[in-house]
Amino acid sequence: MSSALDADTRRQLGETTATARAMLRAAQKDLQKVFIVFLIGFIGTFYALRLYIWEFLYDVTKSRMADDVGESFEVIAQTPFDVILLQAKIGLIIGIILALPAFLYFARDALRTRGWWPQTPVARWKIAVIGLFAAGLFAGGAAYGYRVFFPVMFGFLAGFGFDAGLNPSYSIVLWTEFIVLLTISFGLAAQMPLAITGLSYAEIVPYETFRDKWRYAVLGMFVFGAFFSPPDPFTQIMWAAPLIVLYGLSLYLAKVVVTAKRGSERIDIPGAARRHWNSLAGLIVGGFGAVYAFYTYGGVDAVNGLLSRQLAVGPWTIATSYRLLPAGAGLGVAPDVAIGLYGGLLSLTLVLVGLAYFVYAELDADVIETNLGDPTAIDLSELDAAGIRAAPPEAFVDLEEDEAMAMASQALEADDPEKARAIVDRFDETEAEREAAAEAAAEEEGDLGDRAERAGDSFLSEFTDGETDTDDIGGYYTDIVFILGALRSRSFRLVVTFLAAMVATFMAFYVGGLGVVRENFLSRMPPQLVDETTLEIITLHPVEAILFIVKVSVLIGVLAVLPMAAYYAWPALKELGAVRGHQRVVFLWVGSLTAGLLGGFALGYFYIAPAVISYLVADATAAKMLITYRVNDFFWLIIFTTAGIGLLADLPILMVLLNNAGVPYRAMRSRWREVTIALLTVGALLTPADITTMFLVTVPLMAAYGVGLLVLFIITAGGRRDLAPPAEIVS
Template sequence: MGGEKLRLEGVLGTALRSVRSELRIAFVVGVVGFLATFYALRLFIWPELEGQLLGTKAVVVAVTPFDVVLLQAKIGLFAGLLFASGWILYRSREPLRGRGASFPGRRRTHFFVGALAIALFAGGVVYAYYVFLPLLFAFLISNAVTAGFQPTYSIVDWTQFVFLLVLVLGLTAELPLIMGGLVYADIVSPDLFREYWRHAVFAIVVISSMVNGSPDPFSMSLVAIPMTALYFVGLGTAKVVRRASGNSRGRRSRSGVPAEIDLQNLDAKGIRAAPPEAFATLTEHEALEIADRALDAGDSEKAAAILDRFEARAESDGLVANDSQNDQEGKNGSSGDVSGTVERTASRMAAAFAEEETTEDDIGGYYYDLRFVVGSLRSKSFRIIGVFMAVVALVFTYLYQGGIGEIKRDFLIHLPAGTPTSEVNIVLLHPVEALAFEMKVSLLVGVVAVLPLVLYYAWPAIETRELARANRNVFFVWAGVLALGLLAGSFVGYRFVAPTVVSYLVADALGANMIIAYRTAAFFWLVFATTVGVGLWIEVPVTMLLFHHSGVVRYRTMRTYWRQVAVGVLVASSLLPGGVLLMVGVGFAIILAYGVGLSVLWVDSLGERLVRATT
């Protein structure tokens, strides 16, 4: 017994020493990769990238003292981990083979697949570096200069943007290899790729618009066209792989059950005799397609057989799903635990702001009322979405085609006399910073534009649930007054509030001997908040007055439910991007406007209360 223990300890000690030795070598490889990448970035990579992609039209700056060092360290650390992982995988070949673990196929096949993967990735990187990125940055820089901005990119944002696009296009080039591998592993059939090619092209267009950061058709086509071509190359590769691997006739798995049976080539007897596994993944569309082809060929018996087998499979799946659902409901006690959780959570939130106790039944009523109102909008969702998309497209097109530059020049002209507008520089720290701001503003304007339309269509459901009562045509008047109030408030903010605030900030910075270089998004959000924000702020008391006098929501109801309104405003403002400070600022500004509206309504309804008191 003691001898076996000593022998076991010796084997473990040898294994640990071997692992320790390999980890030391891997650590050295990682350190070498880290240092090589760290110094290559400073000496070769960054100068080459700036010269190739930017030229002299834009500059790259460090915003904080540690930007360059930390970015070099992060990229170097990532490269070092890749080198170390590659070394560990290389040294693990023999132990894995000793345990019987290996990739299918011959060594020559492994070498060919690996070389093909490297070549495809390198091709994607070369295309990104020499074709796509120079054209993209030429467009972004020209658009920024036309709008009056200085392309002064942060080294962190610019490098991450470049590396992300290069990596995405490099991985995208692997699409034919990935599609062929999925077919070889019997995970996906080439027929699926062929059937859903339209969906794939649509997804490629959406991905290309998200990746390049520029919405113009030219930049999108630089990504979408190669990706679409690669998809069809992958489709051809998948067909070749299926013929080479013999999957077209149904290859059997280790358990002896057919992994894939071509139902197209079977007759009626073969379909009825096929095992249930052959119909496990058959969709309704595929079953109808096979039946249609059989009817076209005059084989009605085969069409009936395929439909009978599909219906039997569907009924079996339905029974299983119902049984599992009943079992789950039995474990949970009821099927409404999700809504019950919502009600319990909401009741605890509302109880903290209410003088009287708010029960789960009260919140449950609000929850079901809200769900009923939202459900009533489904039939009108096409119109609502159409108006929203039209407004977003119009606003974004105006801003994108030079509108944002016109706003900047007009705003600087109307600054108070004596303000040195030539000292106000607006810079871009991220290549797509201006485009992101334009899109956010367009979405916000679209939401404001469709709000009266949503309330108009939701009004029958609101009246049904007895949440409010009034003539639905009141919303036409409300929409007109809302538009006038928004325009008037925005005009006041644009001509008086915003210039005063910006002039004060500029004078304060110049008084401290500072060079003014405002970020595009920060500057325009300040202008937006002090112009349109003033108009939106005024809309709150104006809307409250309209609702009171039109009988939609009376003053007494608004005063009674002010705590619920405050909670709802804070929850809604928490969804805004920008952190806690923006949530608190926007939320409390709206709550303050609601308080002003209550004060105005208190004065406005004073006569009514006096008459009621005397009678």
């Protein structure tokens, strides 16, 4: 497959490999020091987890759970080596993270040679300030996670599962990895002020871009949160809200820094304080007054009254455990002294915020005043012909053609043709330079696009051998692109239908439907088999129940959109010769498949599913086993033995309908390999993440496909008389 990569890509990979080798050679004599740093991080993390962190994480997880939920909560180890291997794994990661900066420092000569290290020495105090600022931001993000997000999230998720009859018995591996992932994501998200300020100051990304594209940034935060936080609306809001506030703070800091840079870095903090001393004094008085009024006129009682009310989230409630104490309680000082301390802290905060605002306002004013020395602020209409020719090019960058012609006309009216000619000449020169720069940028962008296209084309060529016949993968690719093009104009309706079905299903389960399904299904089994001491359904991962609902909702959304997609794609399929008949036949398909699905579901729900699960439970009970089913396995078993029966019944029906649309029996029989791959793909995407369940889904579907082939063999007399003439593409 090496030939699938173009020369540019291979050269880039070669340069990266050479750089890595050079770094190893440069740091070779100091690798012992790097290893010592790694070892300190590894051993320190290993014992910190054992002595302190496990208990701390357990307390954080349980801190906001309701009493009955907290009593059922437990962290379990599934294998004898779970705990020690997890400690070693986390220690290994922390050790590598700590050792990486040391390795980069000792390999700085190799990086400097290749231009990846600053050529001009950077003051160590600046590096220290940036490092401390980054560490402080990371700690602040993690603190928000452990003090606010984690307690509320775990209280909600555990309560959601508990109300549905699911005991929160979290696997120590899954539970810890989940917490670590969220901690890292919060810490990285908290670096936003540093990242935006740095990019704006270095003019890599202009401040105006961050300011004008805030809508895309907010959307990106929700998308980012969808990957790193539980997929329910409540925690999504808890994730995104502080990030939005942080983005606003980042914009403010970036504007202050950029304004200072553009204003020749004239930051006069003492002068701003002197000029606005009266406003700052008012903030100090207001801070002390607000604290005094809060503690004197019943503020503590009012807040505690609000906190005593449990936080409602849908049909669930999350108990609150925070209470405000009277002034001085817990500090060992008198109430008056405590009020003074609190007032001083609030006043200091208000003064810092106010001073930052006044500094920013004066910087903005400085920029306006210093525009007199800014080449772009030169008034060309006040210059003579010699001044026009001597003006810097920046003065003509923002000049539009209409403005240039207007100034030239004014010069002609003032009987100064030399100035008019100079204006036109300088404008033409600037316009030519601008067009040349645009062409160069377009050429560079086109070169990058050509490289990507060459890499993609060469990869596709290697994969398809350049063939586009319908029997080759290249032909499949061409046909799929054509069909997707037919669906593109209807994509909005398809997406809306998919989202509506998915959201409706998710909310139905989310507001109590999961518990209703569990109770209703267990009620159809013998009572002695569903005793709580015998049969227990647990969640090993904090978001396992939510993720199950999401998967089922996606499956329902796909099923809802398939008929529409078939209807809209029918003309393209007919043009390709894949089907015959009018697209209205899709309605017959929908009716037939719905009838088969409902019939199979009723058969599975009332007879097959209760019998199968009762047998499995009775067999385990007879062996005196304590049964603890994972929520994924239990509910997917219900789906497989209820809706799955309907889907199995639909497969032969679908094959008959396809034969009636022009897909011959012989084509279905000869394409069984492609069908097998497609069914394995569906099983891998929509079932729990283990190979056993994937095959448990795929094997019955292949059996149903065999039944469909048998039915078609009988109906078509072995393919000699199909229900419709074969379509061209599959004849």
